[in-house]
Amino acid sequence: MSTVNELAEVGALMGDPTRANMLALLLDGQAHQASELGSVARVTKSTASWHLARLIDGGLVSSERSGRSRYFRLASPATAHMIETALAVAAARRRRRVRADEALQRARTCYDHLAGRLGVAVTDALTRGGCLALFEDGGEITPKGRSFLAEFGLDVSGLRSSRRIYCRPCMDWTERRPHLAGALGAAIATRCFELGWIERVRGTRALNLSRSGLAGFERQFGITV
Numbered sequence: 001m002s003t004v005n006e007l008a009e010v011g012a013l014m015g016d017p018t019r020a021n022m023l024a025l026l027l028d029g030q031a032h033q034a035s036e037l038g039s040v041a042r043v044t045k046s047t048a049s050w051h052l053a054r055l056i057d058g059g060l061v062s063s064e065r066s067g068r069s070r071y072f073r074l075a076s077p078a079t080a081h082m083i084e085t086a087l088a089v090a091a092a093r094r095r096r097r098v099r100a101d102e103a104l105q106r107a108r109t110c111y112d113h114l115a116g117r118l119g120v121a122v123t124d125a126l127t128r129g130g131c132l133a134l135f136e137d138g139g140e141i142t143p144k145g146r147s148f149l150a151e152f153g154l155d156v157s158g159l160r161s162s163r164r165i166y167c168r169p170c171m172d173w174t175e176r177r178p179h180l181a182g183a184l185g186a187a188i189a190t191r192c193f194e195l196g197w198i199e200r201v202r203g204t205r206a207l208n209l210s211r212s213g214l215a216g217f218e219r220q221f222g223i224t225v
Contacts, residue, residue: 017041018043022041033069077111077186091174115179116172118217139169141184153191154187168182
């Protein structure tokens with residue numbers, strides 16, 4: 001099969017509304033059961049399983065078993081990046097600001113990193129503070145950034161051993177500006193969860209910010225969301 005035909009196949013997998021709804025939920029980076037994904041897509045569990053089988057065959061979704069239950073998640077960070085980029089392109093086509101849920105606009109996960117106004121604000125703070133340099137398809141943490149993030153509790157040197165991209169910009173589909181992705185973006189999000197600054201809203205990618213989180217983001221990054 002030619003590369004162009006493979007591109008068309010991926011487009012067809014994403015183009016079905018039922019599968020698109022499932023993929024959008026899976027952008028939260030978590031594993032979900034077929035019943036959860038079917039509920040979001042408003043189809044039966046059996047129909048959801050059929051669509052999930054197609055997504056697995058197409059390499060967009062992977063599955064794992066835990067006891068008698070089967071869970072599904074996006075196959076890779078690259079898959080998540082593709083979906084988020086597609087959302088940004090779709091928003092740009094409409095030539096108006098995306099009408100997304102306010103909670104999603106404020107703070108959400110994009111696979112395993114921060115997105116929405118929160119994600120963009122953190123990225124801007126790191127860039128403005130001379131801690132991060134972002135390029136079109138990659139990025140680099142500066143010596144100042146390594147010290148800054150070490151104080152935040154991150155060992156950024158260890159992230160380079162990861163098989164995934166170290167850091168890169170990811171176009172935010174609601175803000176239409178980049179937030180930070182890659183291993184570094186994921187590590188920052190994980191640290192925020194560990195500190196109790198953010199917590200997931202069940203059944204959605206939206207994040208709640210705790211009181212300590214509101215204070216922590218302002219103190220550490222100088223931002224107010």
